[in-house]
Amino acid sequence: MTVACNTDSGYIKKPRVKTDHYTPEVMRLMGAVSDPQPSPDGSKILYGVTYTSIEENRSCRQLFVMNADGSDPVQITKSPTSISNARWIEDGDKMVYLTAGQMYVCGADGSKARKISKVERGIGEFKLSPDGTKVLYTSDFKNYTAPTDRYPDLKRANVRTIDNLMYRHWDHFVEYVPHTYIASFKPDKLGKGVDILDGEPFELPTEPWSGLEQLSWSPDGKYIAYSCRKLTGREYAFSTNTDIYLYDVASRKCENLTEGMPGYDTDPVFSPDGSRIAWLSMERGGYEADRVRLFVMDLATRARRELTANFTYNAESPAWSPDGGSVWFAATVEGLGQIWKADLATGALNRVTPENEWFDFGGPVFTKDEFGGDMIVTTNVSMLRPAEIVKVNPADGSWIQLTHENDEILSQLEEIKVEDRWLPTTDGGKMLTWVLYPPKFNPSKVYPSILVCLGGPQSCFSQSWSTRWNYRLMASQGYIVVLPNRHGTTGFGQAWCEQISGDYPGQNMQDYFTAADALKAEPYVGKMAAIGASYGGYSVYNLAGIHQGRFSAFIAHCGIFNQDHMYMETEEMWFPDWDNGGVAQPYAKQSGAPWSDNPVAKRHYANSPHLKVKNWDTPIMVIHGEKDFRVPYDQGMAAFNAAQMMGVESKMLLFPEENHWVLKPQNCVYWHREVFDWLDRWCK
Numbered sequence: 001m002t003v004a005c006n007t008d009s010g011y012i013k014k015p016r017v018k019t020d021h022y023t024p025e026v027m028r029l030m031g032a033v034s035d036p037q038p039s040p041d042g043s044k045i046l047y048g049v050t051y052t053s054i055e056e057n058r059s060c061r062q063l064f065v066m067n068a069d070g071s072d073p074v075q076i077t078k079s080p081t082s083i084s085n086a087r088w089i090e091d092g093d094k095m096v097y098l099t100a101g102q103m104y105v106c107g108a109d110g111s112k113a114r115k116i117s118k119v120e121r122g123i124g125e126f127k128l129s130p131d132g133t134k135v136l137y138t139s140d141f142k143n144y145t146a147p148t149d150r151y152p153d154l155k156r157a158n159v160r161t162i163d164n165l166m167y168r169h170w171d172h173f174v175e176y177v178p179h180t181y182i183a184s185f186k187p188d189k190l191g192k193g194v195d196i197l198d199g200e201p202f203e204l205p206t207e208p209w210s211g212l213e214q215l216s217w218s219p220d221g222k223y224i225a226y227s228c229r230k231l232t233g234r235e236y237a238f239s240t241n242t243d244i245y246l247y248d249v250a251s252r253k254c255e256n257l258t259e260g261m262p263g264y265d266t267d268p269v270f271s272p273d274g275s276r277i278a279w280l281s282m283e284r285g286g287y288e289a290d291r292v293r294l295f296v297m298d299l300a301t302r303a304r305r306e307l308t309a310n311f312t313y314n315a316e317s318p319a320w321s322p323d324g325g326s327v328w329f330a331a332t333v334e335g336l337g338q339i340w341k342a343d344l345a346t347g348a349l350n351r352v353t354p355e356n357e358w359f360d361f362g363g364p365v366f367t368k369d370e371f372g373g374d375m376i377v378t379t380n381v382s383m384l385r386p387a388e389i390v391k392v393n394p395a396d397g398s399w400i401q402l403t404h405e406n407d408e409i410l411s412q413l414e415e416i417k418v419e420d421r422w423l424p425t426t427d428g429g430k431m432l433t434w435v436l437y438p439p440k441f442n443p444s445k446v447y448p449s450i451l452v453c454l455g456g457p458q459s460c461f462s463q464s465w466s467t468r469w470n471y472r473l474m475a476s477q478g479y480i481v482v483l484p485n486r487h488g489t490t491g492f493g494q495a496w497c498e499q500i501s502g503d504y505p506g507q508n509m510q511d512y513f514t515a516a517d518a519l520k521a522e523p524y525v526g527k528m529a530a531i532g533a534s535y536g537g538y539s540v541y542n543l544a545g546i547h548q549g550r551f552s553a554f555i556a557h558c559g560i561f562n563q564d565h566m567y568m569e570t571e572e573m574w575f576p577d578w579d580n581g582g583v584a585q586p587y588a589k590q591s592g593a594p595w596s597d598n599p600v601a602k603r604h605y606a607n608s609p610h611l612k613v614k615n616w617d618t619p620i621m622v623i624h625g626e627k628d629f630r631v632p633y634d635q636g637m638a639a640f641n642a643a644q645m646m647g648v649e650s651k652m653l654l655f656p657e658e659n660h661w662v663l664k665p666q667n668c669v670y671w672h673r674e675v676f677d678w679l680d681r682w683c684k
Contacts, residue, residue: 048064582598
């Protein structure tokens with residue numbers, strides 16, 4: 001079951017699959033739809049689809065155009081390299097996009113493509129000014145001392161000189177950082193870039209997740225609002241203080257608009273008339289899971305106003321309505337990602353998309369419908385299918401699906417039933433637990449089950465789809481899949497989210513027992529495994545020492561095993577400091593460090609999973625990527641070594657090329673085959 005490739009151009013074609021059994025191979029062959037871009041007149045939508053070749057161990061993204069009603073989708077590129085960041089130019093007559101790190105311009109049908117840039121270290125992403133005459137683009141900026149910078153005669157010396165923290169991040173050593181440049185743009189030429197940071201050693205946009213959603217053009221193209229953490233070294237490692245800056249393109253002067261706001265300030269967006277800016281903000285510095293608030297600033301007076309003061313959930317992806325009277329955003333509420341509207345005149349907050357439909361919606365992009373009215377184009381996704389492009393009516397929230405990229409495959413697969421259960425927790429709360437049942441489920445039979453421990457720790461089991469942890473795939477292998485939104489998850493109010501900070505070994509572990517006991521009480525549930533990644537891996541290591549026979553097998557992927565060591569080897573120090581009861585201030589007496597006098601930290605370290613190994617008696621698989629610098633791979637090695645020393649049945653997978661995730665297609669398939677082999681061995 002492989003994907004055919006065009007030998008002339010090398011691009012990867014859409015696969016044709018004939019099977020009724022959902023496997024890892026089928027999952028990787030599904031097309032990934034992304035980045036819908038309505039044309040200037042609203043009549044068409046430009047988007048990309050990524051296809052994967054397991055045989056060639058790579059993916060390739062190509063461009064498509066369809067009518068605004070979803071009809072007549074046409075593939076317009078067949079490139080040997082992936083194409084990204086495609087945008088309409090010249091009133092929809094042409095397109096500009098990135099491939100192989102450079103900018104290309106082509107016709108609206110993909111024809112006559114030509115390269116117009118020669119940026120030395122390539123372009124990561126770009127954003128055109130409203131009038132199309134200028135462009136923002138990201139590229140690497142050197143930020144390290146090479147051996148020959150100090151000693152020019154030592155041309156073969158290979159050494160990293162390090163004198164401060166944050167010398168590595170996520171999966172790479174910090175030798176280059178992203179900078180954003182402004183350049184003139186013409187369809188036949190990209191001008192010379194001007195560094196917005198003027199050579200300062202900061203990141204723009206902030207690593208490792210941010211992109212050009214962190215920079216916004218004013219409607220007249222004279223200003224840029226951007227989010228930046230203007231810190232380096234130890235100060236950077238212990239801080240989440242990004243601010244919103246206003247940059248004058250002509251004078252190159254810059255003003256901090258959020259001075260005195262110590263948390264994350266991100267995603268600035270100008271209003272249609274340029275008089276205001278909306279952005280997202282966390283109140284507390286050093287706490288990456290604080291409530292994400294939606295703010296608006298009047299640029300004439302610099303007055304700030306929070307639009308979500310009475311909203312206990314997180315705002316995401318803000319967008320102004322075309323008339324400037326409201327700000328629209330995405331928010332996960334009670335386990336579902338929906339679109340919301342904040343009315344500036346009344347202050348009212350209203351859910352737009354239906355609350356009784358199990359989908360997660362992406363951020364809103366406004367366009368015009370065929371009658372000249374406002375319409376939203378975005379994506380939605382569920383546990384049962386990948387993301388597809390949808391059109392949402394802003395008046396009533398009704399929506400229609402425009403793309404059907406994977407319908408042919410999905411229509412062949414055996415059906416999966418999804419159920420929502422609200423379980424009472426030991427502290428008097430209620431916990432949403434999603435349950436997926438295997439194909440042709442028969443309650444008179446007995447099935448093995450998988451309890452999935454969530455990462456984060458502050459994240460959510462909503463209606464998501466991933467090729468890393470795919471719950472439909474798990475159920476399709478004959479398992480009942482249990483997804484508890486235990487304390488610490490987002491989308492259920494800030495109090496529920498915050499409970500986990502300073503309480504890793506406490507309430508959320510009881511929540512896992514609640515979910516396990518509730519499902520195991522059903523006559524159709526037999527043996528149960530517990531699996532998880534990152535904080536979910538921590539949870540697995542911890543449960544292995546306290547589960548009292550509930551589970552028959554464990555799998556920990558990139559998990560935290562030794563909290564003392566983890567504090568001293570991870571990179572973003574604000575994270576372990578805050579969640580161990582600290583205040584994100586290095587050397588503070590009440591910090592979250594193992595050597596502090598903080599009672600919360602002392603309790604956490606005294607309950608680290610590695611101290612409970614003497615209780616391990618259940619088979620465990622350990623998986624880690626050797627390029628993981630968030631939870632370094634020696635955490636996994638230590639856990640596996642400990643299991644071996646205790647005589648516990650155990651197995652370890654180390655992926656030399658992978659980071660916190662397993663991304664390469666063949667590594668992904670190998671991961672799934674080994675995971676299901678382990679689960680089948682001990683639970684079936």
